[in-house]
Amino acid sequence: MYHQNSFKFLGLVVIIFPIILLLIIGNPTVANAQTDPSQLTKAVQEIESLDGMRSQLASTLKDQPETPNLDTFKQVCKPVGMRAKQLSKENGWQVRQIANKYRNPAHSPNNLTEKMALAKFEQNPELMGFWQRETMKGEKGTDYYRRINVEASCLACHGTKNSRPKFVQEKYPQDLAYDFKPGDLRGMYGVFIPDKNHI
Numbered sequence: 087m088y089h090q091n092s093f094k095f096l097g098l099v100v101i102i103f104p105i106i107l108l109l110i111i112g113n114p115t116v117a118n119a120q121t122d123p124s125q126l127t128k129a130v131q132e133i134e135s136l137d138g139m140r141s142q143l144a145s146t147l148k149d150q151p152e153t154p155n156l157d158t159f160k161q162v163c164k165p166v167g168m169r170a171k172q173l174s175k176e177n178g179w180q181v182r183q184i185a186n187k188y189r190n191p192a193h194s195p196n197n198l199t200e201k202m203a204l205a206k207f208e209q210n211p212e213l214m215g216f217w218q219r220e221t222m223k224g225e226k227g228t229d230y231y232r233r234i235n236v237e238a239s240c241l242a243c244h245g246t247k248n249s250r251p252k253f254v255q256e257k258y259p260q261d262l263a264y265d266f267k268p269g270d271l272r273g274m275y276g277v278f279i280p281d282k283n284h285i
């Protein structure tokens with residue numbers, strides 16, 4: 087009698103235990119889904135070096151001959167966009183430049199989240215960057231936003247409307263990225279880092 091009962095109990099454990107285990111492993115909300123902190127650190131570092139690259143390229147324009155040719159003029163913000171694409175590929179992130187007053191229409195805000203992030207930077211001139219949770223196309227993750235300010239060296243191409251280089255006026259008919267002053271908010275970088283499941 088006693089033996090029969092404990093066999094039944096054992097049988098129950100053998101059947102139920104794997105089911106519970108499967109539920110825990112199979113359910114991403116029970117598994118500890120979160121962004122890997124080292125990814126956050128990496129995103130900050132990569133964006134700092136990306137931003138540094140633009141400042142560096144813009145400042146070297148000052149040392150160029152009086153009328154820089156088309157090639158030298160192209161060598162500032164285009165490479166930043168290309169590096170952003172590369173970073174997305176290498177890390178599985180989505181790296182974007184976003185601006186209300188954009189030059190390339192691909193950089194206009196895509197959704198309410200991006201619009202609100204820009205507004206937050208606009209309202210808080212001392213805010214350098216921030217994180218927030220985000221779900222992008224059903225995928226959970228973390229957004230990192232970092233402000234972009236206008237420096238004096240940017241005005242060669244983002245100054246008054248009429249002083250914009252010819253190639254800008256021709257190639258960007260929808261351009262809104264002019265009439266800036268040093269210290270103005272130019273836009274922001276946005277990095278979406280999808281969660282990694284740590285089981």
Ligand code: HEC
Pocket residue numbers: 140141144147158159160161162163164167183184185187188189190191193234235236237239240241242243244254263272273274
């Ligand atoms: C030599 C001309 C030139 C200089 C100098 C320059 N930019 Fe740009 N900028 C451009 C062009 C051209 C684009 C559009 C690039 C593209 O098609 O992706 C652009 C795009 C951008 C964008 C992406 C958003 C958008 O409007 O499309 C940001 C942000 C930006 N510039 C910031 C800066 C900052 C900050 C500086 C100074 C540190 C600067 N730029 C200096 C020419 C320049």
